[in-house]
Amino acid sequence: MRAIDVIQKKRDGNELEPDELREFVLAYSRDEVPDYQVSAFLMAVYFRGLSSAETVVLTQAMVDSGGTIDLSSLGRSAVDKHSTGGVGDKTSIALGPVVAACGVPFAKMSGRGLGHTGGTLDKLEAIPGFRIALGEDEFVSQVAGVGVAIVSQTPDLVPADARLYALRDVTATVDQNGLIAASIMSKKIAAGASAILLDVKVGTGAFMRTVDDARALAEAMIDLGARAGRQVKCEITDMAQPLGRAVGNGLEIREVVETLQGSGPPDLVELVMTSAKHLLAMSDLGVDEAEAEDRARAALASGAAYAAYEEWVVAQGGNPDPSVLPSAPILREVVADQTGYIADLDAMAIGVATVRLGAGRVHKQDVIDHGTGIVCHKKRGDAVDSGAVLADVHARTADAADETAAAVRAAYRLTDDAPEPSPLVLEFLS
Ligand code: URA
Numbered sequence: 001m002r003a004i005d006v007i008q009k010k011r012d013g014n015e016l017e018p019d020e021l022r023e024f025v026l027a028y029s030r031d032e033v034p035d036y037q038v039s040a041f042l043m044a045v046y047f048r049g050l051s052s053a054e055t056v057v058l059t060q061a062m063v064d065s066g067g068t069i070d071l072s073s074l075g076r077s078a079v080d081k082h083s084t085g086g087v088g089d090k091t092s093i094a095l096g097p098v099v100a101a102c103g104v105p106f107a108k109m110s111g112r113g114l115g116h117t118g119g120t121l122d123k124l125e126a127i128p129g130f131r132i133a134l135g136e137d138e139f140v141s142q143v144a145g146v147g148v149a150i151v152s153q154t155p156d157l158v159p160a161d162a163r164l165y166a167l168r169d170v171t172a173t174v175d176q177n178g179l180i181a182a183s184i185m186s187k188k189i190a191a192g193a194s195a196i197l198l199d200v201k202v203g204t205g206a207f208m209r210t211v212d213d214a215r216a217l218a219e220a221m222i223d224l225g226a227r228a229g230r231q232v233k234c235e236i237t238d239m240a241q242p243l244g245r246a247v248g249n250g251l252e253i254r255e256v257v258e259t260l261q262g263s264g265p266p267d268l269v270e271l272v273m274t275s276a277k278h279l280l281a282m283s284d285l286g287v288d289e290a291e292a293e294d295r296a297r298a299a300l301a302s303g304a305a306y307a308a309y310e311e312w313v314v315a316q317g318g319n320p321d322p323s324v325l326p327s328a329p330i331l332r333e334v335v336a337d338q339t340g341y342i343a344d345l346d347a348m349a350i351g352v353a354t355v356r357l358g359a360g361r362v363h364k365q366d367v368i369d370h371g372t373g374i375v376c377h378k379k380r381g382d383a384v385d386s387g388a389v390l391a392d393v394h395a396r397t398a399d400a401a402d403e404t405a406a407a408v409r410a411a412y413r414l415t416d417d418a419p420e421p422s423p424l425v426l427e428f429l430s
Contacts (some may be wrong), residue, residue, distance in 0.1 A: 015053070016057075042167060045153060045173070054218070063190050069136055078143060078192055080195070081199070085201065091271050097305045098296055099276055101308040102285070105147055106246075127320070132151055132316075157191065177213070197275060199275070205241075222429060238423065240346075240380075244259075247373050248357065251373040252373070257309070260309050279292075328369070336384045336387065337409075348350045373394050376408075377390060390408070
């Protein structure tokens with residue numbers, strides 16, 4: 001395999017042979033192909049695309065670039081969940097304990113946030129003492145004992161993706177469906193769960209801007225999972241506005257606690273319950289979706305899900321008491337300057353404003369402020385009177401609070417008439 005031949009073939013729109021693509025990826029992860037050649041290859045892929053056969057080969061080569069997690073000692077089928085990322089998306093942190101409380105092992109390896117979307121690990125690190133880096137043995141034994149673990153990926157898991165993703169990030173080649181599908185599915189396959197629920201987000205706050213693009217990505221990932229012997233199902237969900245009310249790490253954990261204690265925002269509760277229904281019906285419990293939903297709702301109502309959350313957080317070294325979560329010193333209210341209805345709340349604008357408050361990172365090495373963020377009290381469809389509080393900004397400084405408050409006000413669009421209701425879960429593919 002000569003790297004230049006692989007680049008040229010893809011540049012000219014030809015399909016690569018399985019062996020040459022596989023060798024190209026593995027050679028890159030052995031440091032035998034330089035970044036500049038892989039950058040050229042990625043740009044060729046961006047414009048020419050990947051066939052489904054090439055996507056399968058790329059995914060398997062990425063899995064084979066490192067180790068895989070063996071969950072067979074559980075003696076059970078573990079479940080996993082992954083979201084393509086959005087603003088205020090704390091679903092997995094509430095979902096894990098619900099599923100565990102229903103007796104199904106939830107084993108998730110997760111990533112950090114970059115850009116306007118938050119990362120599950122950053123949110124979990126807002127919990128004082130919480131350890132995200134568990135060794136493989138500790139990860140598996142926690143899933144066996146407690147029923148839920150969410151940890152950072154071990155460095156040995158799909159190292160080719162870590163390198164390729166970093167390169168894609170700086171060469172404007174992230175948003176290519178084959179590359180995204182291979183990146184996500186290689187990590188899910190290597191992490192060992194046999195049933196995987198994917199949430200592909202669509203809207204201004206998401207990678208995918210149209211339902212058609214989201215569906216194509218979902219279908220590619222379901223196919224990759226099936227070829228690897230995994231059961232994969234996919235929700236396509238709305239990310240035109242933030243999920244729930246809270247955006248920002250400590251604030252989102254507080255909202256998870258409220259959700260598990262029965263007073264969560266309706267959209268977050270709906271997504272957690274829908275996802276729990278799908279995961280339990282995919283699990284080895286052998287229940288249909290109706291029974292799965294009943295069990296998930298019962299776990300929430302009885303307090304069993306919150307008890308599972310406390311046990312899980314303690315197992316990973318954290319303090320589950322929400323009163324110890326970090327907070328920010330300045331609170332600024334954003335108020336409506338007219339009476340009407342919320343027609344739009346721009347998820348991207350809220351995500352970007354949250355990053356500016358220090359709650360997200362622009363560069364990988366940026367340090368996160370776990371106390372800052374935005375709480376959107378009013379969401380699409382809500383009626384408001386002039387002067388009503390739309391949102392709260394939690395900031396470190398008065399200047400940051402003023403600047404963010406203006407950005408948050410601009411993210412809200414009010415109209416005289418109520419907008420058409422729009423669903424949260426747009427499609428479910430299996
Ligand atoms: N998330 C991933 O893990 N990989 C991508 O390529 C895009 C989103």
